[in-house]
Amino acid sequence: MIASISVIIAMSVLYITFPESITAQQEDNVLVTHTGSIIKTTGEIIDPVYSTLLDPEYTESTVEFDPMEYLREFNYGKVSQLPDGTTLREFTIIAEDDQIMEVSPGVFFNVWTFNGTVPGPTIRATEGDLVRINFINNGSKPHTMHFHGIHPAEMDGVFEIVGQGGGRFTYEFEAGPAGVHPYHCHVMPVEEHIVRGMYGVYIVDPKEGRPAADEMVMVLNGFDTDFDTENNSYAANSIPFYYQNNPIQINTNELIRIYVVNMVEFDPINNLHLHANLFDYYPTGTSLVPSFYTDMITLSQTERGIMEFEYEYPGKYLFHAHKIEFSEKGWVGIFQVNDNLDQKSQTEIDYGT
Ligand SMILES: [Cu+2]
Numbered sequence: 001m002i003a004s005i006s007v008i009i010a011m012s013v014l015y016i017t018f019p020e021s022i023t024a025q026q027e028d029n030v031l032v033t034h035t036g037s038i039i040k041t042t043g044e045i046i047d048p049v050y051s052t053l054l055d056p057e058y059t060e061s062t063v064e065f066d067p068m069e070y071l072r073e074f075n076y077g078k079v080s081q082l083p084d085g086t087t088l089r090e091f092t093i094i095a096e097d098d099q100i101m102e103v104s105p106g107v108f109f110n111v112w113t114f115n116g117t118v119p120g121p122t123i124r125a126t127e128g129d130l131v132r133i134n135f136i137n138n139g140s141k142p143h144t145m146h147f148h149g150i151h152p153a154e155m156d157g158v159f160e161i162v163g164q165g166g167g168r169f170t171y172e173f174e175a176g177p178a179g180v181h182p183y184h185c186h187v188m189p190v191e192e193h194i195v196r197g198m199y200g201v202y203i204v205d206p207k208e209g210r211p212a213a214d215e216m217v218m219v220l221n222g223f224d225t226d227f228d229t230e231n232n233s234y235a236a237n238s239i240p241f242y243y244q245n246n247p248i249q250i251n252t253n254e255l256i257r258i259y260v261v262n263m264v265e266f267d268p269i270n271n272l273h274l275h276a277n278l279f280d281y282y283p284t285g286t287s288l289v290p291s292f293y294t295d296m297i298t299l300s301q302t303e304r305g306i307m308e309f310e311y312e313y314p315g316k317y318l319f320h321a322h323k324i325e326f327s328e329k330g331w332v333g334i335f336q337v338n339d340n341l342d343q344k345s346q347t348e349i350d351y352g353t
Pocket of ligand 1: 112143144186187193
């Protein structure tokens with residue numbers, strides 16, 4: 001006890017006496033950012049794997065992730081037709097666990113990834129299609145892909161562990177039911193494989209389709225960068241405050257459809273509040289009839305749904321977790337609603353003015 005108190009006092013004295021030596025030590029952190037540039041940072045770097053980045057030659061394992069690109073990026077796979085007329089959609093997903101991602105400005109974290117990013121790619125198919133996932137585990141630990149939805153037991157990604165160092169498995173199942181579903185690794189301890197980033201969104205479109213809309217995906221997630229089973233940051237699509245600093249551009253009088261999936265661990269609930277508007281909400285997206293007309297949804301782990309709305313008035317509108325702790329730690333964004341001029345001229349014609 002006395003020894004630990006002495007150490008604390010000694011460290012405090014050192015910090016007070018030699019603050020510049022500590023600053024100098026922090027400035028030695030040379031890192032490759034998610035945009036590829038090489039920077040010196042005094043930011044928090046608390047993951048043990050970061051030290052490999054101190055090698056100036058090191059660039060390969062640095063994750064490139066652009067939340068604006070991810071927002072509207074849907075992967076339909078390699079499409080072909082089976083003899084019976086069924087559409088086959090083939091995807092290749094590679095698991096890795098040595099990637100470094102700048103999960104918040106200046107915070108570099110060892111993420112475990114599907115195809116190199118957190119979240120992994122959004123996989124999209126139509127109800128009744130055959131989905132084939134060629135899964136390759138290039139990580140250093142066993143991993144799997146567990147899809148929510150309906151499929152045979154052996155395609156569930158739970159008991160068929162795929163070994164590290166190049167293990168392979170082919171998941172194959174009929175897409176369904178229509179809706180929005182998560183996928184994630186299901187190797188024990190599952191919580192760790194999820195919080196490290198092994199998850200993504202799987203959208204199944206109904207056969208009859210949905211009305212045309214400006215569509216986007218929001219994965220509500222967080223990172224526990226100091227391993228104390230509490231998240232240090234929260235976001236829609238990984239990077240805290242990203243859509244606040246880079247508002248999402250949408251138009252007035254245009255249908256907006258958001259596939260929202262909650263993958264936050266540790267905290268039992270998450271939520272989403274939309275400002276100055278209400279939206280139709282389809283839990284899990286399995287029905288074409290909305291269950292709620294609301295400005296607020298509450299989601300537990302892997303709960304998800306589809307939101308649909310239009311803005312009538314141009315301007316800036318917030319959306320955020322109404323669990324304020326989460327929004328203050330990054331889960332907040334802005335829709336910049338632009339006047340839809342096409343719509344306006346159409347209105348003028350309609351009214352004969
Ligand atoms: Cu895993």
